[in-house]
Amino acid sequence: MTVANFSSQISECAPSAQIETPDFSKTGHHLTVTVNRDQIAALTQKFFDEQFFLESLSGVDLIENFQVTYHFNRFKKTERVMVRVQVTKEDPVVPTVSHIFPSANWFEREAAEFYGMKFKDHPNPVRLILPEFSTYHPLVKGYKDEGDSAKEVQDLIELEEAIQKLISPTVGQLQTKDYFVNMGPQHPSTHGLLRLLLHMKGERILGVDPVLGYAHRADEKMAEIGNYLQFWPNTGRIDYLCAMLYNWGWANVVEKSMGIEVPERAQHIRLIVSELNRIASHLLWLGTFLLDLGAFTPFLYTFADREKIVDLLEMASGERITFVYFTFGGVLYDVDEQFVIQTRAFIKEMRDHLKDYHKLLTKNVILLKRTKDVGIISKEVARLYGATGPVARASGVDYDIRKAEPLSIYTQFEFDVPLGENGDCYDRYTVRMEEMEQSLRLVEQALDKLPEGAFQCKPAPKRIKPEAGEYYQAIEGGRGEFGIYLVSDGKDKPYRVKLRTPCFSNLSLLSEVSKGLTMPDMVAILGSLDLVIPDIDR
Amino acid sequence: MWIDIIEVLAKGLTLVLVLSGCAAYMTLCERVLMARMQLRLGPNRTGPFGLFQPMADGIKLIFKERFQPAGADTLTYWLAPAIAAFIAFFAFGLIPFGPSFEFMGREINLYIADVNSGILVILAFTSLAVYDVVLAGWSSNNRYSILGSIRGTAQMISYEIPLGLSILSVVLAAGTLNLPGIVEAQAERWFIWTHPIAFIIFVICSFAETNRAPFDLPEAEHELVAGYHTEYGGLKFGMFFMAEYINILLVSAIAITFFLGGWRGPGDLPVVWFAAKLAVFVFFFMWVRATLPRVRYDQLMTFGWKILTPIAIANLIVTAYFVLV
Structure with missing residues (x-):
């Protein structure tokens, strides 16, 4: 099945989708699709079933709107489909697709912190690259550094605590069996400023949480x-x-x-x-x-x-x-x-x-x-x-x-x-x-x-x-x-x-x-x- | 009486000085050797051929800040390096470096203590070396340190068993626990020819006992930063460092005494032969370090318990059979 006759299937699961076929050699897209935000999850599921992978997910500030751009591609032979979702700045909420493609988890966190968008039902909506409790969104057009607003910081701290409780219910208690080790940001084998929060039991690893952003240069x-x-x-x-x-x-x-x-x-x-x-x-x-x-x-x-x-x-x-x-x-x-x-x-x-x-x-x-x-x-x-x-x-x-x-x-x-x-x-x-x-x-x-x-x-x-x-x-x-x-x-x-x-x-x-x-x-x-x-x- | 005490003190002082010097120059030796194996030159700036490098290093370590991490247990934190250095020096008192000779009408033995069951004392003291690893790791209040010390403890205890068993087969053949006696028993033939398996097991275990590559897990740099001595700096680190090198000398000396005929060799050059054999062993240790990757902790334990220990036991039984029959 080629991308060209894929468009009928797209309109099946997303009726309101506007489909275009741009010049691939110029734009690098075989298909571009614009959909409403309530259909993105169904459409992503469709791509998932058709053996696509989520190549990239990015936010764009279109002055009056925010746009989330999804790039789906297939292995072996490039068949790239770009999907656009636009939301207003007053209500910048997009349903998450991280339950379908786990790769979207980090992409969405990145888009959320850089633009101030929200991804509904995201499992871990904390800052990925920016400092944990930052409230500025540097990629928004006309961004001026005005410092953190106290209210938002407080919300973020509460969010972080709630998530920590969810991930490991024993936080705050005396731990005798398992423990956390910070591997990095200064560690001989991370070869740079990468921090891995290791949840360990003896020598065994129960979980890893990479903490990024130490070498973020925008x-x-x-x-x-x-x-x-x-x-x-x-x-x-x-x-x-x-x-x-x-x-x-x-x-x-x-x-x-x-x-x-x-x-x-x-x-x-x-x-x-x-x-x-x-x-x-x-x-x-x-x-x-x-x-x-x-x-x-x-x-x-x-x-x-x-x-x-x-x-x-x-x-x-x-x-x-x-x-x-x-x-x-x-x-x-x-x-x-x-x-x-x-x-x-x-x-x-x-x-x-x-x-x-x-x-x-x-x-x-x-x-x-x-x-x-x-x-x-x-x-x-x-x-x-x-x-x-x-x-x-x-x-x-x-x-x-x-x-x-x-x-x-x-x-x-x-x-x-x-x-x-x-x-x-x-x-x-x-x-x-x-x-x-x-x-x-x-x-x-x-x-x-x-x-x-x-x-x-x-x-x-x-x-x-x-x-x-x-x-x-x-x-x-x-x-x-x-x-x-x-x-x-x-x-x-x-x-x-x-x-x-x-x-x-x-x-x-x-x-x-x-x-x-x-x-x-x-x-x-x-x-x-x-x-x-x-x-x-x- | 007094002259005995003076003799022991003189020998002890000489030993400590010689060993410290050896350890210092082993670091230089290792750095230059590894450098030559790795397309590098190694230290060659301080003095002729870099010969003053160990002194410069030593002076640097002495003048470093006295640092102690927050939350460390002060007494054990300071005690651990001392234990490490003390144990490493002490066990050397039993190694015979050469035959006895006449000096100003006195018979001088080239060892400090002639203990009847010498090898037991050495094994007992090397076992104590676990304590400095444990105490250092525990007292420095760092998770990498404690992981390193847990690894070190398990590793050293596990590998002591095949090590002891391999020595035991030599003891059976020699019929004595006394070290000069064992050297005496090799007058005709070195034990490496009659007990090759025991020798191989001993060498493998000695790598684990001294925490050297490929078994340098307690201080595995790319996993645990520096393992049990992560939080140590200055002369405290220097003492761990020195203890490590003296331990290499110690296991090499034991291997020479037990398997390679001690100070024996062609011509009448006992101490020279001992030193030459020691140098070969030390070179081997460095060569292996420059060659092999590190094994994994659980693989190390599996290897020790499931492969080395059974082989060592079987070897012991076979030796016992031949000695008896």
């Missing part, structure tokens, strides 16, 4: 304040480990919305640096994952390899981590002959090193014991929580945007999408190891085909002003789908930018998979999810 607000060009540096700092790919995400959405053609050479260069960056990101993951498992040495070996990639990328872009190398319609600088030669040398060397890693690690008894059958994420859980990237692929979900979209020139090259079977930590390990090989293959092919020509489109686009409208484009980041939902009002500043980041969704399934496991398993799972904290908090 990238979405910054996007609205500056113009399209001024958002470039932010893209390199969201997931700072694959900044090139996130550069590409921003380039992708703006170029497609404006119809900017990218020259062949620029596309090849983009692919080469992005895949190199993906290898660098996976190498860093490999080192830190094993570091979490207590093996210190691999960390330094993978870093030595990563260093070579960083050197290559420095040759191309002049930067080493938080790249701003892409520009609308191409890349900022051309690559020279030396870059090509050295990259070829690196590919050869890296293949040998990957063999060494396999030899030393893949069959290591302790590694197998620590990762096999630990933290199993089933295919269904991956769909429910919107997990993407290697985490989902390890569970057997065949979803790689490089294949599913198709993105840029990836269709011209041969590469496989490695899949796991069990979805345990070991599968996530093997999938990432295999992905490095595939990325090397891609880089090699792109180097062979690297055409001569311009590395920027000519004439360069002078005024970046996408037409008024809504756009969603995604790329395959190192950790999963990085999607940008862009609302443009035709001016030179983005009206709304929602960053759908992979780590946010991948982390949300943590409490689902970690129940009943032990503390060391928890560390193994965290390592295998490959979290980047600014990617979660944005």
Whole structure:
């Protein structure tokens, strides 16, 4: 069943729905649906039954109204449907869909705190990213910092207490059997400012509650304040480990919305640096994952390899981590002959090193014991929580945007999408190891085909002003789908930018998979999810 | 009488000084060795080849602020590191480093105490090492600490059983509990050749007993921050640190005494041979740390109780049969 004939079914369960079929190559949507808020739950249930997953959920302030935008998508081959629900500012209440898609739980909390909306029957309507008792809603247009209102703070405190009582009835009493441990925000294995509130009994974990927001920098607000060009540096700092790919995400959405053609050479260069960056990101993951498992040495070996990639990328872009190398319609600088030669040398060397890693690690008894059958994420859980990237692929979900979209020139090259079977930590390990090989293959092919020509489109686009409208484009980041939902009002500043980041969704399934496991398993799972904290908090 | 006391004091003082120096330079050794295994250089700035690094570290630890977390139990919090260091030093008094020799007309033995049932005393004292872990973890009023100390207690108690059993088979073969006597019994053949299984079990258990990788669960950095000594800083931490390294020396010394012929070796160089064997053992400890990931707590316990202990018991029964027949 394709999306095109899906529209009759949509109008069946939501009679008042207005359905449009926009240009996919421009907007990234196959279908857009506008419904009343009382029909959203039924419609979401329909999407759930049809094997969609909730890709993203974002709030938009339309001055007179609030809009909640749902993006549904299907694995394997992209079939993206955008659903809009508009509510008035006097009564900003939308029924929750978190009982259908648990991934909506965090998305809705985020939209609620940034816009002051309310999601009816939400199981846990407390602040997610902003401070617990904050009452300001920074993404509302015309927001001015006026401090917290005492009344609302009091309400929030009461709400928090009521929820705490609901979650654990023993709060406030002397606890002798189970206890809470704060893992983070400063903990060696959270690799950043992530706080996990662990409810434990001895070494066993009864529940996990991630507390986010320690690295929240309001990238979405910054996007609205500056113009399209001024958002470039932010893209390199969201997931700072694959900044090139996130550069590409921003380039992708703006170029497609404006119809900017990218020259062949620029596309090849983009692919080469992005895949190199993906290898660098996976190498860093490999080192830190094993570091979490207590093996210190691999960390330094993978870093030595990563260093070579960083050197290559420095040759191309002049930067080493938080790249701003892409520009609308191409890349900022051309690559020279030396870059090509050295990259070829690196590919050869890296293949040998990957063999060494396999030899030393893949069959290591302790590694197998620590990762096999630990933290199993089933295919269904991956769909429910919107997990993407290697985490989902390890569970057997065949979803790689490089294949599913198709993105840029990836269709011209041969590469496989490695899949796991069990979805345990070991599968996530093997999938990432295999992905490095595939990325090397891609880089090699792109180097062979690297055409001569311009590395920027000519004439360069002078005024970046996408037409008024809504756009969603995604790329395959190192950790999963990085999607940008862009609302443009035709001016030179983005009206709304929602960053759908992979780590946010991948982390949300943590409490689902970690129940009943032990503390060391928890560390193994965290390592295998490959979290980047600014990617979660944005 | 007086001369005896002076002799014991002199030997004791020498031992403490030598051991402290060894522990200090083991840290440097480990850092440099691990660095070389990890594509790094290690400390090489302080003095020639970084040789003054341990002193700099020591001075730094001494001059750190005396810190105590809120809610800590003052007495036990300060007592725990002292216990750790004391026990580590004490057990060394029984290890024979070499044969006795004549010095100014007196026969000097290269050990401090010649206890009849020497190995029992050593085992008793290493068992006491559990106390510093428990008290440190409990008194610092931190959940990571208490988790670390619970792990440490369970681990050390569990692994003492196969450790004791593996030593017992050697004792059966030697027919004595006295350490110089056991070295004497290996004059012809080292016990590692006759008791290889016991040796392997002993080595595995010694990793668990000293909380070293891959069994460094009580202080597993990426799970428990630093385990039972999370809340310790300055010289208190330094004492735990020193105790850890002296414990490595201790288990290595026991292994050498029991399985590798003690100070025996070709040529008449008893103390040199002892030191050389010790160095090999210590190198092995560091090598393993640079190589292996950490096992999980429940897997460690399963391994200890379900695999090591039965093998150790079977090995003991077989040894007993051969000794008897």
